[in-house]
Amino acid sequence: MAKTDAKILIVDDQEDILTAGRIFLKQHFTYVRTESNPNRIPYLMQNEHFDVIMLDMNYSVGATSSKEGFDWLKEILERDVNAVVILITAYGDVEIAVKALKEGATDFVLKPWQNEKLLATLLSATQLRKSKNQVQHLMARQQHITQTIEKNYGEFIGVSPAMQKVYQTIEKVGPTDANVLILGENGTGKELAARALHRKSARSTEAFINVDLGAVSETLFESELFGHAKGAYTDAKEDRAGRFETASGGTLFLDEIGNLTLPLQAKLLTALQSRQIIRLGTNKAIPINIRLVSATNMPLHEMVGQGRFRQDLLYRINTVEIQLPPLRERKEDIKLLAEHFLTNYRRKYQKPSLELEAETIQKLTQYHWPGNIRELDHAIERAVIMSDEKALQISDFGFAPAPVKNEPNLDADLTLDALEKLMVQKMLAKYAGNITHAARELGITRTALYRRIEKHGL
Numbered sequence: 494m495a496k497t498d499a500k501i502l503i504v505d506d507q508e509d510i511l512t513a514g515r516i517f518l519k520q521h522f523t524y525v526r527t528e529s530n531p532n533r534i535p536y537l538m539q540n541e542h543f544d545v546i547m548l549d550m551n552y553s554v555g556a557t558s559s560k561e562g563f564d565w566l567k568e569i570l571e572r573d574v575n576a577v578v579i580l581i582t583a584y585g586d587v588e589i590a591v592k593a594l595k596e597g598a599t600d601f602v603l604k605p606w607q608n609e610k611l612l613a614t615l616l617s618a619t620q621l622r623k624s625k626n627q628v629q630h631l632m633a634r635q636q637h638i639t640q641t642i643e644k645n646y647g648e649f650i651g652v653s654p655a656m657q658k659v660y661q662t663i664e665k666v667g668p669t670d671a672n673v674l675i676l677g678e679n680g681t682g683k684e685l686a687a688r689a690l691h692r693k694s695a696r697s698t699e700a701f702i703n704v705d706l707g708a709v710s711e712t713l714f715e716s717e718l719f720g721h722a723k724g725a726y727t728d729a730k731e732d733r734a735g736r737f738e739t740a741s742g743g744t745l746f747l748d749e750i751g752n753l754t755l756p757l758q759a760k761l762l763t764a765l766q767s768r769q770i771i772r773l774g775t776n777k778a779i780p781i782n783i784r785l786v787s788a789t790n791m792p793l794h795e796m797v798g799q800g801r802f803r804q805d806l807l808y809r810i811n812t813v814e815i816q817l818p819p820l821r822e823r824k825e826d827i828k829l830l831a832e833h834f835l836t837n838y839r840r841k842y843q844k845p846s847l848e849l850e851a852e853t854i855q856k857l858t859q860y861h862w863p864g865n866i867r868e869l870d871h872a873i874e875r876a877v878i879m880s881d882e883k884a885l886q887i888s889d890f891g892f893a894p895a896p897v898k899n900e901p902n903l904d905a906d907l908t909l910d911a912l913e914k915l916m917v918q919k920m921l922a923k924y925a926g927n928i929t930h931a932a933r934e935l936g937i938t939r940t941a942l943y944r945r946i947e948k949h950g951l
């Protein structure tokens with residue numbers, strides 16, 4: 494049988510125990526080290542990573558209190574919180590074994606041991622160590638990913654009075670657990686605001702989970718939000734937690750909440766009211782502890798009047814409302830934002846000396862920015878790519894979309910690309926720049942639509 498790849502340390506003052514352990518375990522594990530002097534434990538741990546440490550409880554002649562063993566257990570766990578320690582106890586020391594488990598030991602073996610039992614205990618201990626290592630690795634990776642995302646969703650830029658008000662509200666509301674509804678057109682920074690609220694909260698070290706409700710289909714809604722058990726439906730190949738569960742302890746950001754149909758609004762409301770969810774295909778209620786932040790570009794209050802949005806759901810999600818102003822209503826921020834994006838893209842595209850001239854800034858300020866800050870961001874990126882000059886010219890932007898006047902003449906020499914551009918323009922005009930609706934009618938995702946807007950310079 495192949496040996497298990499693991500490093501085992503046995504600490505015991507009885508040489509016969511060490512010899513027996515070494516001879517037996519070396520047949521099953523790649524590395525076994527024995528030590529009769531517990532005082533060498535710190536040195537050994539400093540120099541080697543052990544997957545499992547087997548630890549005797551008594552070292553002084555005649556000692557039976559196990560005090561030394563408990564002290565060493567504590568010391569080992571202080572040096573490595575993920576250490577997997579198996580205690581070696583004398584027959585009849587059940588109370589001591591139970592106390593040791595409570596203090597962080599993983600398991601115990603009785604002296605003299607039966608080889609088969611010892612092997613089974615050590616195999617599950619090495620498995621546990623492997624899982625602990627994986628968890629640690631995943632946590633480190635998640636932290637790294639979170640930091641990267643936070644960097645992309647960095648600082649808020651803007652000095653306008655409207656934005657000052659937004660900052661003040663975020664400062665006040667962030668640290669509370671209040672449910673917040675963020676309203677504003679596409680690209681005004683709603684997700685940025687939601688992330689800022691999370692960062693300011695006591696939950697900031699926990700997850701920030703984002704659900705784009707505009708992109709979740711009616712059939713997958715429950716599975717996506719509440720999770721499912723294996724076999725709950727054809728494609729449910731394994732048990733899976735939903736976004737509510739994953740966000741537990743942290744913040745759940747429900748983007749595009751105005752796009753939910755009435756039946757789905759009812760399901761969402763039930764989960765929010767009861768503060769628990771039931772995974773699809775099970776009947777066990779799982780308590781959830783989330784801070785809810787929602788966002789939409791739809792006029793939710795009007796929609797309540799029209800019977801398109803449930804009033805009780807609105808009350809549940811809007812303890813505090815934050816209204817993000819469109820960019821055209823805070824023109825004083827355009828210059829700052831443009832310069833901010835220019836700094837980023839100068840670096841990215843290695844054009845360090847590119848400048849924005851006063852005349853270009855003035856033109857940018859006059860434009861109405863239907864796609865708001867996201868549009869400005871993309872416009873600057875495109876202009877930086879296109880520019881051959883020292884300063885960005887307004888012609889590098891080309892952002893004013895030509896209105897779609899006539900239906901395309903399909904008999905004319907129209908390329909597939911030109912046709913795609915026309916379709917995108919038409920849908921954007923039809924839905925007054927509402928990306929979610931235009932994307933839905935085109936049958937593509939919002940990201941895919943943004944890519945096409947970018948591609949065709951719309």
Ligand SMILES: Nc1ncnc2c1ncn2[C@@H]1O[C@H](COP(=O)(O)OP(=O)(O)OP(=O)(O)O)[C@@H](O)[C@H]1O
Binds near residue numbers: 682
């Ligand atoms: N005040 C701001 N300062 C700097 N960057 C901003 C600001 N507001 C928004 N942005 C940037 O603009 C882009 C769009 O912002 P965000 O995704 O938060 O908008 P949104 O309102 O959630 O959009 P949508 O409704 O389309 O989902 C992001 O890259 C974001 O970092």
